[in-house]
Amino acid sequence: MFFGEFEYKIDEKGRVPIPPKFRRELGKEGVILASG
Known part of the structure; x- marks a missing residue:
């Protein structure tokens, strides 16, 4: 399981x-992926 916070834009x-x-x-x- 991966944890982290990244800011990316949807293309x-x-x-x-x-x-x-x-x-x-x-x-x-x-x-x-789940939004949370």
Whole structure:
């Protein structure tokens, strides 16, 4: 489980960028994001 706070903007296609550190750890697995 990852914890952290990052400020990113949603792009024009409705996507949220994932910080590079998290992407490296996730590899090709899926991810579920929750607002909180």
